[in-house]
Amino acid sequence: MQLLLDNSWILLSGLRQTFQLAVVTLACVTVVSVLIGMLSVARYRWARIVAICYVEFFRDIPLLVNMLFVYFGAPLLGLPLSPYGAALISLTLWGGANGAEIVRGGINAVPRHQTVSAVALGLKPWEIFRYIVLPQALLPILPPFTGLFANLVQATTLASLVGVTEFFRIGGIIVERTTLQEGHSPAFLVYGFVLVVYFVICSLLTALSRRLERNLQRRGGRVAQVATPRESV
Amino acid sequence: MSEAPVIRVRGLVKTFQGVRALDGVDFEVAHGEVVVVIGQSGSGKSTLIRCLNGLVEPDAGEVLVGGEAVDTHSQADWRRLRQRIGMVFQDYALFPHLTVTRNITLAPVRTGRATQAEAEELARQLLERVRLPEKAAAYPAELSGGQQQRVAIARALAMRPDAMLFDEPTSALDPETIQEVLDLMRELARDGMTMVIVSHEMGFAREVADRVVFIDRGRVVETGTPDAIFRNAREARTRDFLAKIL
Numbered sequence: 370m371q372l373l374l375d376n377s378w379i380l381l382s383g384l385r386q387t388f389q390l391a392v393v394t395l396a397c398v399t400v401v402s403v404l405i406g407m408l409s410v411a412r413y414r415w416a417r418i419v420a421i422c423y424v425e426f427f428r429d430i431p432l433l434v435n436m437l438f439v440y441f442g443a444p445l446l447g448l449p450l451s452p453y454g455a456a457l458i459s460l461t462l463w464g465g466a467n468g469a470e471i472v473r474g475g476i477n478a479v480p481r482h483q484t485v486s487a488v489a490l491g492l493k494p495w496e497i498f499r500y501i502v503l504p505q506a507l508l509p510i511l512p513p514f515t516g517l518f519a520n521l522v523q524a525t526t527l528a529s530l531v532g533v534t535e536f537f538r539i540g541g542i543i544v545e546r547t548t549l550q551e552g553h554s555p556a557f558l559v560y561g562f563v564l565v566v567y568f569v570i571c572s573l574l575t576a577l578s579r580r581l582e583r584n585l586q587r588r589g590g591r592v593a594q595v596a597t598p599r600e601s602v
Numbered sequence: 603m604s605e606a607p608v609i610r611v612r613g614l615v616k617t618f619q620g621v622r623a624l625d626g627v628d629f630e631v632a633h634g635e636v637v638v639v640i641g642q643s644g645s646g647k648s649t650l651i652r653c654l655n656g657l658v659e660p661d662a663g664e665v666l667v668g669g670e671a672v673d674t675h676s677q678a679d680w681r682r683l684r685q686r687i688g689m690v691f692q693d694y695a696l697f698p699h700l701t702v703t704r705n706i707t708l709a710p711v712r713t714g715r716a717t718q719a720e721a722e723e724l725a726r727q728l729l730e731r732v733r734l735p736e737k738a739a740a741y742p743a744e745l746s747g748g749q750q751q752r753v754a755i756a757r758a759l760a761m762r763p764d765a766m767l768f769d770e771p772t773s774a775l776d777p778e779t780i781q782e783v784l785d786l787m788r789e790l791a792r793d794g795m796t797m798v799i800v801s802h803e804m805g806f807a808r809e810v811a812d813r814v815v816f817i818d819r820g821r822v823v824e825t826g827t828p829d830a831i832f833r834n835a836r837e838a839r840t841r842d843f844l845a846k847i848l
Contacts, residue, residue, distance in 0.1 A: 486695035486754075489655060490709035490761065491685040500708060504699045 372555055373562055376543050383539030384566070390453070390535060391522045394460045398521065399514075401465030406472025407498070420469065427466035433527055435459045440531045456528035464521055471517065475510035476502060512582035519574035523567065537563055606669030607632050608765045608796045609654050609687070614663035616649055616820075623649040624660065625820035631765060636797045638807035638828075641817035642843060647800045650817065651767050654798065655687045656680030668764065685713055688758030692770040694750040696742040702729070702753050703738045706760045715761060728756040732786055748779025752786055765796035772803060804848060808832055816840045 373380070409420035427435065439462075440455035450458070479502050487497040529538035540563040548554045610630040616623045623646045631637050639647045652658040653665065656674065665672040667686065673679045696705050706728060707721035716724060729735045732752040734745075742750055751771060758766060768787065772780045784806050791797060791810045801807055807814055807828060814831040816824045816839075824837045832848075835841045 482691065482693055482695040483697065485657060486689075486691060487697075487709075489657060489684060489689040489691075490757070491681050491713050492709060493681065493712075496712050500712070501697055505697075 370558075372543070372547060372558065376539075379539055379543070380536070380562075383534060383536040386534060387522065387525050387536040390456060390460070390525045390528060390533065391518070394457055394464060394521055394525075395518055397457065397461040398464035398468045398517070401461055402468025402472045402514075405465060405469035406476065409469060409473045410476050420473075424466045424469050427462050428470075432459065432463050432524055433530065435463055436527055436531055452528065452532035455531050456525070456533050460521060460524055460528070463524070464517060467517055467520070468514065471510055471513045472506070474513070475506035478509040479505045508585055512578045512585060515574055515578035515581060519571040519578070522570055522574065526567075536566065605633055607666070608635075608668060609798070610666040610669075611650075611653065611660075612664045612666075614650070614653055614665070615661045616646075616653060616658060617661055618649075622820045624653065624663075627663070627817075627820070627822055629815065629822065631796055631798055633764075634794045634796055635812045636791045636795075636799070636810050637813045637815060638811040639798065639800045639815045639817060640802075640804070640807060640831075640843070645817045646820040647817050648769055649820075651689075651769050651798060651800050654767055655684050655689055657689075685709075685715065685761055686764045688761055688763035688766040690751070690754050690758055690766065690768045690771050692773045694742070694747070694754045694774070696750055696754055696757070698742050700741075701738070702734070702740050702742070702745070705742070705753060706757045709757070710760050713761070721760065724760055725756070728759055729753075731759075731789075732756045733782075746779055747775045748782045751775060751779075751783045755783075755786060755790075759790075765798065766790065768797065768799040768801070770800050770802065772801070802847070804832070804844075816843065818843070 405420050405423055408416040409424070411417055411420075436456060436459035439459040440450060440452065443450045443455065443458075483501055483505065484497055487501045492500070525533075525535055526537040528535055529541065532538075534542070540559045544554060544556045544559050547559075548556075607630040612628050614624050614627040614629070625646075627646070627650055629650065639650065641647045649658055653660050653663075656665075656672070656677070656679075660674055663674075665674055667683045670683075672683060696702075697708070700708065703722065703725045706725040707716075707718065710716040710721045710724065711718055726735070726738065729738055732755060734749055734752055734756075737745060737749065737753070742753070745753065755766075755771075771787070772783050775783060780803070784803065787797070787799070787806075788810055799807075799811075809828075811828050813825060814828050815822055816831060816835075816837070818839050824831065824835060824840045831840065832844065835844060
């Protein structure tokens with residue numbers, strides 16, 4: 370336990386990096402999800418095909434492969450990326466694919482007669498989306514999106530493999546350093562602590578997601594019906 | 603020269619998956635006229651009324667609004683014209699996340715037909731007219747079916763339309779609330795509103811319609827005054843239909 374206390378500052382900095390990566394990723398994921406989600410319900414066939422290809426591609430390749438591909442592939446295109454940048458992009462691509470499915474489910478949960486009556490009032494398509502569909506889609510989207518955030522927090526651990534010094538990586542550094550300096554491995558203690566921290570964060574987010582879902586159902590709303598986000602590592 | 607019909611369609615054809623919902627329909631509504639469209643379920647009544655404001659795009663035929671030909675494939679053209687033709691649906695289709703007032707003011711403000719203040723004043727007047735002034739701040743879920751339908755009528759009226767389309771406006775209502783909606787529609791008819799009503803309420807049709815149109819298998823079989831249709835229908839198909847429901 371003394372080991373954890375001695376390293377509390379570095380552990381906290383790792384946790385901060387994890388949260389920062391997860392929150393920035395969530396912001397990017399939200400933008401990508403809304404854009405791809407809108408394409409997936411667009412009137413134009415080509416737009417729906419683009420959305421389907423994006424979603425299926427990034428949901429069907431392992432996130433780790435995706436991350437390594439972005440990290441090592443970007444320099445070949447003349448875009449050298451920092452470990453953080455590569456992690457952010459690959460997590461966004463993966464999260465965006467899962468988020469787009471949630472957005473699509475949320476939009477589909479809005480009854481069709483809502484759009485039809487807005488059309489009959491002479492509103493433009495973007496006005497119908499902004500004032501009628503989006504506000505009604507947000508509630509069913511919120512619970513699964515909170516769940517996606519929990520998945521993103523878990524997925525940030527993969528960023529350690531391209532060199533981001535986030536919480537899990539810091540744990541690894543403490544284990545390696547202590548093993549070298551003191552001749553015995555504190556792996557069980559350190560990784561056990563890391564496990565508990567991730568468990569607490571993600572179970573709180575999952576509980577929040579369930580609570581939002583229950584509240585919504587009590588109010589007669591419908592939760593976006595989507596497949597569970599795939600985390601293929 | 604006589605005034606152009608508010609809405610006129612010629613040779614309207616619409617096919618859904620090989621089934622002809624409309625098969626060369628000619629139809630027109632004069633200014634201030636109340637036309638009730640009757641017919642069996644699946645006869646093409648709702649398809650016809652939805653073709654009149656572009657919610658259904660006809661495969662062929664011509665639509666004229668106020669004498670102006672509509673490009674039936676142009677959504678921009680339809681959007682402009684929809685502001686002149688109000689529509690009330692069977693399932694009310696109020697926006698559940700908006701208050702009654704916001705339901706009424708959204709379209710006039712967004713389409714530039716009124717400022718927010720003007721639209722709110724208009725909403726207040728319309729809620730008086732539909733006898734729901736106390737529900738201005740309520741959400742649709744707090745209203746009965748009949749009240750929701752009256753708000754839906756107020757919402758359509760807020761666009762100050764030249765004509766109103768009603769697609770089976772009482773079909774989804776409880777029997778006790780049907781009358782309040784019919785009373786409101788009677789008032790609108792008395793005030794000279796041009797109306798096209800798809801309805802199964804034959805008593806109402808007989809009372810308020812200037813003209814009744816009977817549709818069967820996507821074709822206008824017979825059209826005439828309520829007396830002519832309900833008492834002296836010329837066509838056997840009309841008589842058969844009326845015999846079943848009266």
